[in-house]
Amino acid sequence: MTKAAALLLAGGLALTACASDEEPAADGGDTGGGAAADAPKIGLAFDTGGEGDRSFNDSAVAGVEAAIEANGGTVAKLSPNDDGSNRADLLTQLADQGYDPIIAVGFAYSDVIGDIAEQYPDVTFAQVDGAVEDAGSPENLTGLLFAEEEGSFLAGVAAATKTEADHVGFVGGVETPLIQKFQAGFEAGVEAVNPDIQVDSQYISPAGDFSGFNDPARGKIVAQGMYDAGADIVYHAAGGSGIGVFQAAAESGGRAIGVDSDQYQTVDDPALQAVIMTSMLKRVDNAVEQFIGNYVEGDVAGGENQRFDLESEGVGLSTSGGFIDDIQDDLDTYREQIISGDIEVPTTP
Amino acid sequence: MSALRRLGPTVGVPVFAVLVAVVISGLVMAALQVNPFEVFRVMFDLGDTPSQQMTAVVVVLNRAVPLFLAGLAVAIAFRMGLFNIGVEGQYRLATIVAAAVGAAVALPGPLHVLLIMAVAVVVGAFWAGIVAVLKVTRGVSEVISSIMLNFIALGIASFLLTGPFRGSEPGASIISTADIPESGWMPSLNGIFGALGLADPPRQLYGFLLVAVVVGVALAVLLNRTRFGYDLRASGLSPSAASASGVNARAMVLKTMLLSGAVAGLIGLPDLLGDTRSYTTDFTAGLGFLGIAVALLGRNNPLGIAFAALLFSFLDRALVPLQIEGLPASVITIIQGTIVLAVVIANEVARRIARRSAERGGAAADAAAPGDGSTSTGQSAGDVGGPGGTDVQGTGAGVSRTAGAGQADDTRGAGA
Known part of the structure; x- marks a missing residue:
């Protein structure tokens, strides 16, 4: 033994x-x-x-x-x-x-x-x-x-505008205050468009266990659960685990939103590229x-x-793939409202 | 002669393993077109100024203290033939509870530290005790239950940290328990440097080093010089022989796991009391698993574990200078991995040699003094040495159990 x-x-x-x-x-x-x-x-x-x-x-x-x-x-x-x-x-x-x-x-x-x-x-x-x-x-x-919450708000707007099932999801890597900012912004963005849309939010690992940022297998399981439950767009803030979210999206015919960098460009796999609707850029x-x-x-x-923040273009949404070109006007409206302070984006869920 | 033969595997196996690891990783580096001698030079280069060199020494010692305690915790169970993989969960849970209790009370200095240590020991022992109770009453393998309990312990620790024990501001980026007040801090040992005429580094040398030394010595005495330690080792070498000689196997499992868990509870305290003062989401994880490697390399012997902990810690420190020099830091991981593999192989070889010599020696002794089992085969690997003997063997399950089986007569004779 x-x-x-x-x-x-x-x-x-x-x-x-x-x-x-x-x-x-x-x-x-x-x-x-x-x-x-x-x-x-x-x-x-x-x-x-x-x-x-x-x-x-x-x-x-x-x-x-x-x-x-x-x-x-x-x-x-x-x-x-x-x-x-x-x-x-x-x-x-x-x-x-x-x-x-x-x-x-x-x-x-x-x-x-x-x-x-x-x-x-x-x-x-x-x-x-x-x-x-x-x-x-x-x-x-x-x-x-x-201002991760501001960029995530726009991701929420994009998801809420694009969802056909009125059901979206958020996968966080580790339940830390930082990742909760992503969750809070995303949920607020979805709600701003349509409060009736259901948002499933889940974390891969609890606070203190950092495996959730680097565990694509569990990222896939969590996201798969959301797609199976009826969500059609899932936003991830899970670092290296995000690739699992994309895989789950590709297998379920759903879509996903990337994070940090323009993941449409970095993912290196056409099958996964096709599901990455946009990415929340953190520059x-x-x-x-x-x-x-x-x-x-x-x-x-x-x-x-x-x-x-949004104003200094430190955060924002990527447009690679052209999936959100048609809703760019909506996004710009919300963007202006956040910059002008008309919309206050929460930082805790 | 007999002493030499006994010491042979204890010193020889780890030294051999380290040499093999150095050679193999040297070959790997050469294959990757990295100059191995340059790598080894950087590993031994502690810095330019005296202050930097002493900082490096402090870094190595500070890292070695928790590794040493983790190795001890694993080794206690190994000696009894138990595999406590749950050290990880035991120390994480013990540390967060100890941190919370330490922050909640205010006591005069030494008492405060003692209370924190006592809480950590009790929590660690309790968590390990669950494993023992499951094994004794339900026959659950301690490997399975302790792995499972790790997950539960981490979950509970997360819950406690984000819930009842949360002491950090709501917006802070790192969640932590409340800080332990100054009376609960462990003073640093940096005075030593001044006393020895060395440069006083900015890094604080953990005062817990002394506690670790005391724990190590106490365990060495307990294992090698007491009835309890004798029963424990006998049970590890041959459970059937031990129970035949009147050792209560169930009670031994319980006591051993409690002791192992108690030591495991201390693992997080050097960092907690000497540096962080609170348990955070970033608290050093994985020490329980590293402890398994350290215990293996140290052949479950407290002194050996101390050297193993220092070696691992020394290798770990080299990660940073290697990266600065632009050399591949993965070399360190390769060395650590090959050491563990080489130890296992060397242990197996040593076991076979020991068994062969035991068979020969046993036959000779039987011929010379039939019926007097307790005095025969002093040089054999399975020999448990007797309560006063200097035991240096006992590498837990792998090496000794088989060898011990051949020595059943000895064990019974000596235990009676």
């Missing part, structure tokens, strides 16, 4: 090895060849999942690459270990090695980034999805926040690029949050 378990364990470790870190991390020096001495040495610390998730982390990479294109500089990209226990070490080591600015991707860094920022007062830090207040508001930390790339640009210009104030 012990042996069997050990073999399983070893197999598991080996699989994990395959799943992560396919790419050696640092691109040390191959970009911005003759960059001046003041070209930024950018440190990028990923959320669990690391580079190659075709979603959140990759979006941050795209932003950094665009910034390097514009300003020169180099980047070191670090992923945390499987249980995320070395997040503080990632930031410390980056700071020790002279990386500046250092960008942490994901709200999970909120616990540690405050202390590190105080330890290295001369280094500029930014955290995607983390409010500076959660980290004790150090002067050298900038929070890059998104982490823009935010990161803009932050680095500000840093190069010396414009980072620090100690405050930058909020990316």
Whole structure:
């Protein structure tokens, strides 16, 4: 029995090895060849999942690459270990090695980034999805926040306008306050169009268990349940599990709404592309690029949050595939109302 | 000679396994056109300044403490032939309850810490006790029930965290229990660095390190120097022989699982009392499963587990510098995986060698002193050593049970 378990364990470790870190991390020096001495040495610390998730982390990479294109500089990209226990070490080591600015991707860094920022007062830090207040508001930390609820509201409007069964669904990855913002916005958007439409909302894993962001099999089961119950459009905010939602949609003849990046472009499979009606874009790339640009210009104030919303096009809906072109006017009306404040989008369901 | 032969597998197997793992991962790296020597150099490079080097040492030690406790918790059950996969659920549940209780009360310093530890131990033992009761009364395999209870424990922990124990603001991005007040914090050991004339790193060395050392020593004594430990090991080596010599198998299962769960309850406390001060949605997960690997590598021996925990922790630290140097960090996972595989294979080889030598030795002893089972075959792997003996064997189910079967006479003789 012990042996069997050990073999399983070893197999598991080996699989994990395959799943992560396919790419050696640092691109040390191959970009911005003759960059001046003041070209930024950018440190990028990923959320669990690391580079190659075709979603959140990759979006941050795209932003950094665009910034390097514009300003020169180099980047070191670090992923945390499987249980995320070395997040503080990632930031410390980056700071020790002279990386500046250092960008942490994901709200999970909120616990540690405050202390590190105080330890290295001369280094500029930014955290995607983390409010500076959660980290004790150090002067050298900038929070890059998104109005996910506003974008999700539009996704809800699109789903409610397009549904033929008057029944839609929402699949969240992990029941955290962040993902609840997606749910709240989506439900509000559906209700704004037609309060009689039924919305099924479900999470893949409960708070504290982060497997829900990276479990396509369970994502598929949850979404399949919704399609079987009569829903015809399902919106997911489940990171890597979203691919399972698309598969369930393809098999049930339903449709789905992607999240974070334009998943119609990233999904790589025509059968799944056909079901992706739109995606709720969260422009982490823009935010990161803009932050680095500000840093190069010396414009980072620090100690405050930058909020990316509908107005600044930090969030929005993708139009790839042309599935929502016919309702663009409706969407624009709601968009204007949100920007003008006529519609207040809730952040908790 | 006899001592050497006994120590052979204990030291030899893990060392052999680590060497094999290093060679295999070196070959893998070479195949991937990565210079293995460069990788190993980076792994051993702790930093440029004294402060950075000491930070690295603290990082390794801080990570090793929970791994050590997790390895111990698994090993206690292994020694008895029980496979406690439920350590994961036991420590998660114990930690959140301990965090909530610690935040709810205000006591003078040491008492506060002791109360938190007591709560964690009780909750861990309780959760493991369910497994034991199911096994003793209904014959449910502890493997199945402890895996299932992991899911239930995680569910309960989530419920408690988002419901009754929630202490964070409604909008906060990380849900957490309320912070434990300062009287419940474990002071750090950073004074040591000053006393030793070393640089004082910014990172705090967990005071729980001392508790872990005490727990490790206490368990070593308990397992090797007491009647209880003797019964436990005897039951692990040969249940039938143990019960024939008057050990109550059911009571042993219950006691062993309670002890294993009690130690499991401590796993989350180094982080809780030394760093986070609250249980959050991000609290380190998976230590219970890593503990299985650590226990295997340490051959269920507290000292071995300490080294195994340090090794795993050292490897884990190397993840970050490797990535900074642009080297593949997956090397670490490959090394860890191959170590576990190599340990299993080496254990099996050691078992066969031991059995062969036991058969030869047993035959010789029988010829020399027929009827005196208790004094024969001192060098055999299945030998349980006697209450005062220095046992270094007992790698739980895999290695010893078969070897022990051949030693039934010894066990009975020594136990009587």
